[in-house]
Amino acid sequence: MADNYIQVNSVSKHFGVGEARKMILNKISFPIEKGSFVSIIGPSGCGKSTMLQIIAGLQEAAEGEVILGNKKVDAPPFDMVYLFQQYNKSIFPWKTVKENVKFGMESRKKWSKSEIEQRSNEMIELVGLYDCRDYYTHQLSGGMQQRVAIARALACEPDVLLMDEPFSAVDAMTRGSLQDLVLDLWTKLGLTILFVTHDIDEAVYLSSRVIVLNRAPRNLAADVSIDLPYPRERLTTPEMPNFLKYRHQLYEEIFDAEKRGNSEEIMA
Numbered sequence: 001m002a003d004n005y006i007q008v009n010s011v012s013k014h015f016g017v018g019e020a021r022k023m024i025l026n027k028i029s030f031p032i033e034k035g036s037f038v039s040i041i042g043p044s045g046c047g048k049s050t051m052l053q054i055i056a057g058l059q060e061a062a063e064g065e066v067i068l069g070n071k072k073v074d075a076p077p078f079d080m081v082y083l084f085q086q087y088n089k090s091i092f093p094w095k096t097v098k099e100n101v102k103f104g105m106e107s108r109k110k111w112s113k114s115e116i117e118q119r120s121n122e123m124i125e126l127v128g129l130y131d132c133r134d135y136y137t138h139q140l141s142g143g144m145q146q147r148v149a150i151a152r153a154l155a156c157e158p159d160v161l162l163m164d165e166p167f168s169a170v171d172a173m174t175r176g177s178l179q180d181l182v183l184d185l186w187t188k189l190g191l192t193i194l195f196v197t198h199d200i201d202e203a204v205y206l207s208s209r210v211i212v213l214n215r216a217p218r219n220l221a222a223d224v225s226i227d228l229p230y231p232r233e234r235l236t237t238p239e240m241p242n243f244l245k246y247r248h249q250l251y252e253e254i255f256d257a258e259k260r261g262n263s264e265e266i267m268a
């Protein structure tokens, strides 16, 4: 059932004090439906990561609030996990794949030993690393390390997965297979996903909805529902007329947002 699971209510944020004070987000509001896949795009510096971190409870808004379910987010909620941009650095090199995946569950002290054992095996299997479960980080490729970080995050049974440019450091082939993995996990586990990316094709391919942030003024430039069927197919989806239509529309939005942002910087 579609309902507004997360509500971003008039969120503002600035950094710096005095003359150095800079408005980053200005009264941004949008709802997120449960089970949706929402990407946030926008020109560099428009505040995408800051927005995601406020939603995650990792940064405080200067004004406004984020509601998850019926509760205001004022600290990282247990049912939300945040995957950082360079999340291959967040896995421990002295632990094996399996130990890394178990670590997140063990630190929450919510599950028994046998539940941790079973769930970690299931997650490792789901991300396709079962045969490498006893490997250490240095024995894994970058894409495999990212699968470990995803498995560790999902082992904790979150409802919401927040991802900040998760695939920016991998080659095109790995990126494609990680995109399909995330779509597969989203479907199988019934997650709500918020995804920050610079890549418009990636945003259209993955998302049920794309939000565009402006750099000047610091508000919402566009909110576009992506009416393309799931499951998405790597070869056929990008050739669909609607895919090309959304891609074109979002490129235009970004170009406009960039132009407005650049002219604001020249005026400043």
Ligand SMILES: Nc1ncnc2c1ncn2[C@@H]1O[C@H](COP(=O)(O)OP(=O)(O)OP(=O)(O)O)[C@@H](O)[C@H]1O
Binding pocket: 015, 016, 024, 042, 043, 044, 045, 046, 047, 048, 049, 050, 051, 198
């Ligand atoms: N802790 C901080 N202190 C001061 N300024 C900050 C801080 N964090 C972010 N900023 C500034 O806020 C603005 C928005 O940063 P943010 O990383 O949210 O943007 P972004 O849209 O994710 O950028 P990019 O696409 O380049 O990753 C930038 O101008 C950045 O320099």
